[in-house]
Amino acid sequence: MRKWTMFTAVTLAAALTLAGCSSGGGAGASNGDQGAKPASADADKKVDTAAPANLKIMWWGPDARHQATLKALELYSQQKPNIKFTPEYLAWDAYWTKLTTLAASKSMTDVLQMDGAYIQDYAKRGLLEDLSDVDLKGIVDPKILDNLKINGKLYGIPLSHNGSGIVFNKTELEAAGIKLPAKDWTWDDFFAFAKEAREKLPKDKYGIGDNSTGWDWFQFYQTSYGKGPVMVDGTKFNLDKDLWFKFQQTYVDFRKNNVIPPAQVQAAFKENDPKADPMASGTTLTRGATVGSVSVLEQLLPGKVAVVNNPTGPSGGGWAQSTIFLSVSSTSKYKAQAKEFVKWFITDKEAGRVLGTTRGIPINDVIYKELEPNLKKTDTIGKDLLDAALGKALPFYPAPPGWEDFVKTYTTEMEAVSFGKQSLEQAYDKIVAKGKDTEAKLSKK
Template identity: 75%
Template sequence: MTKASKKSKWRLGLTLLTVALALAGCSGGNNGEGGGAPNANDEGSGGSAVKPVNLKIMWWGPDARHQATLKALDLYSKQTTNVTFTPEYLAWDAFWTKLATLAASKSMTDVLQMDGAYIQDYAKRGLLEDLSDIDLSGIVDSKLIEKLKIDGKLYGIPLSHNGTGLAYNKADLEAAGITLPAKDWTWDDYFAFAKEARAKLPEGKYGIADNSAGWDWFQFYQTSQGKDPIMVDGVKFNLDKDLWFQFQQTYEQFRKDKIVPPAQVQSAFKENDPKADPMASGTVMTRTATVGSVSVLEGMLPGKVGVVNNPTGPSGGGWAQATIFLSVSSSSKNKEEAKQFVRWFISDKEAGQALGMTRGIPINEEIYKELEPTMTKMDTIGKDLLNTALDKALPFYPAPPGWEDFVKTYQTEMESVMFGKQSLEKAYENIVEKGQETEEKLSKK
C-alpha cells in the first residue's frame, strides 16, 4: 500500500469516529439544560440509572378527595417518571383501624395522611419521620410551621387551613328582627342572643342548640377562661368544677325556659342531613362548623348563611390552625423520594388545580389565589370563617388517643341529664371518675 493511500484511510477512519461521537452526543437523554424530571431509563452524572421507586400512600376522605388525589398522583408520575404509587383510600374509621394494624407490624405506607388528633401520638411512638429538613420557605408561613412542631420537630407537612366557629341563618334572623352574631362576641353575648331569639322566634324554633352534652363545647368555654384543656398533654385530667357547674346550670335553665330544643329533638339532629340538620331543617338558627365543613351548609341554604367565630372569653375562643397533614413513615425505605413528593404536593400549581378544595383551603396561599377566580360562595365561605376565627383563636385541643371511652362517657352522662334521668351532680361525679381512671391508666404507659 502506498504512503498516500494509507494517509487517506487514516483520514476516513478519523472522520467516521468523529461522526459516531457526534451521533452519540445527539442521542443522549438529558444534556443538563432541560431541567426535566428524572427518568428511570436515564443515566445520571454518576453513570448509574435512576432507580424506579414505588411509593405506597394512604389517605381517608370522600370520593371527591379520592379522585382528585389519584389525578395528582398520576401527574407526579408523569413529571417524575421513575416514581409510581400504590394508593389506598378509606373512610375515616377504616383508615385509623388499618393504620393501627400497619403500625403494630411496622409496615406503614411510605406516605400517609395524618390528622391533628393523632399526629402527636404517632410521632412520640417513633412511627413518623422528622420532616424539618424540607424547605417550605415561600410555601408555608414559618410561624405556622413552628406552631406545628412536636418537641422541636416537624412530623407532618400541613395541607390546608382549618378552624372552628359558628354558622348562622342570616336571612331568618334578619326577618325575625334578631341581633346578628358579631365578630369576637363573648359567651355572655352568645347566651343573650339565645334569649333574644327565644323571645322573637315562633314556637319550635331556637336561636342555639343544646350543646351541653359535648365535652368539646365545654372545653371551648373552659379554655376561653384561661384554663388548660380537659386532657393536658394527652395524660392529665383537668375539669374545672366551678366553671363546669356554671356552664351546665346555664343550659339546665335554658331547657326549662325552652330556649334550647327539648332533648328528644336535640338527640334526633344529624349534621349535614337536609331534613335532620339543626340549621338546614330550619329548627335552630346557629350551628357549630369548621372551615372544612361550612360549605356543606351553604350548599343546603344557598345565600342564607353567615359565619362568626366561637364565643370568646378573656383568653380568646375556638381554634384556627392546620389539622390535616402528609407524613412519612419512619420505616419507609424511600424517605428522600417521599419527602420530595410531599413538598411537591403543596407547591406544584398543576397539583393544586387537580386537588382543588378537597382538603379545605390550601395551605399555600399562591395555590389558593390560583383557584380563587373560579370559586363559588360554597368555596369561599370557609375562608370567611377562617378570617373571623383567626384573631381570637386558641390552640387546637383534640381528644388524644386513649380518651375515647371518656368522650363516650361524657356524652352518655350528659344526655342522661338532658332527658331528666339524673342530676348534674351525679353526672359530674361519673365524668370525673372516668377522667381520673383514664389518667391513671395512661400515666402507667
C-alpha cells in the same frame, strides 16, 4: 415541648372511637424522638433522589378527593418519570383500621395522609419521619409550622387550613329582627343572643342548640377562660369545677325557659341530615361548624348562611390551624424521594389546580389565590370562617388516646341531665370519677 395539644372537634367525633387521637407532650413523646433518629436528615441528603422509586401512598376521603389525588400522582410521574406510585384510598374508618394493622407490622406506606387527632400518637411511637428539613420557607406561615411541631420536630406537612366557628341563618335572623352574631363576640353575647332569639322567634324555632352534652363544647368555654384543656398532655384530667357548673347551669335554665330545643332534638342529631340536623331543618338558626364542613350547610341552605368565630373569653376562643397532613413513614426505603413529593404536593401550581379544594383551603396561599376566582360560595364560605376564627383562635385540642370511654361517659351523663333523669351534681361526680380513673390508668402506661 410541643406548642399544640389537641382535642377533638368538632367535628372530629368519629375519631374518638379509634385509637389514634393524639396527646400532647407527655412522657411518651421522647419515644418518637428516639424512633426517628435512624432516619437522619444527613442520611437523606446522600440519597440520589433521581433514582427510581415506587412510593406506596395511602389516604382517606370522598371520591372527589380520590380522583383528584390520582390525577396529581399521574402528573408527578410525568414530571419525574423515575417516580411511580402504588396508591390506596379508603373511607375514614377503614383507613384507620388498615393503618393500625400496618403500623403493628411496621409496614406502613411510604407516604400517608395523617390527621390532627392522630399525628401525636403515631409520632411518639416513632412511626413517622421527622420532616423538619423540608424547606417550607415562603410556602407555609412559620407560625403555623411552630404550632404543629411536636417536641420541636415536624412530622407532617400541612395540606390545608382548618378552624372552628359558628354558622348562622342570616336570612331568618334578620327577618325576625334579631341582632346578628358579630366577630369576636363573647360568651355573654352568645347567651344574650339566645335569649333574644327566644323572645322574637316562633316557639318551635331557637337561636342556639343544646351544646351542654358534649365535652368539647365545654372545653371551648374552659380554654377561653385560660384554664387549659380537659385532658392536659393526654394524661392529666383537668375539669374546672366552678366554670363547669356556671356553664351547665346556664343550659339548665335555658332548658326550663324553652331557650334551647327539647332534649330529644339534640339526642337525634345527625350532622347535615336535612331532617335530623336542627339547623338544616330550620329548628335552630345557628350551629358549630369547621372550615372543612361549613360548605355543606351552604349547600343545604343556599344563600342564607353566614359565619362568625366561636364565642370568646379573656384568652380567646375556638381554634384555627391545620389538621390534615402528608407524613412519611419512618420505615420507608425512599425517605428522600417521599420528602420531595410531599413538598411538591403543596407547591406545584398545576397540582394545585388538579387537587382544588378536595382537602379544604390549600395551606399555600399562592395556590389558593390561583383557585379563588373560579370558586363557588360553597368553597369560599370556608375561607370566610377561617378569617373570622384566626384573630382569637386557641390551639386545637382533640381527645387523646385512652380517653374514649371518658368521652362516652361525659355524653351519657349529660344526656341524662338534659332528659331530667339526674342532677348536675350527680353528673359531675360521675364525670370526675371517670376522669380521675382514666388519668390513673394512663399514668401507669
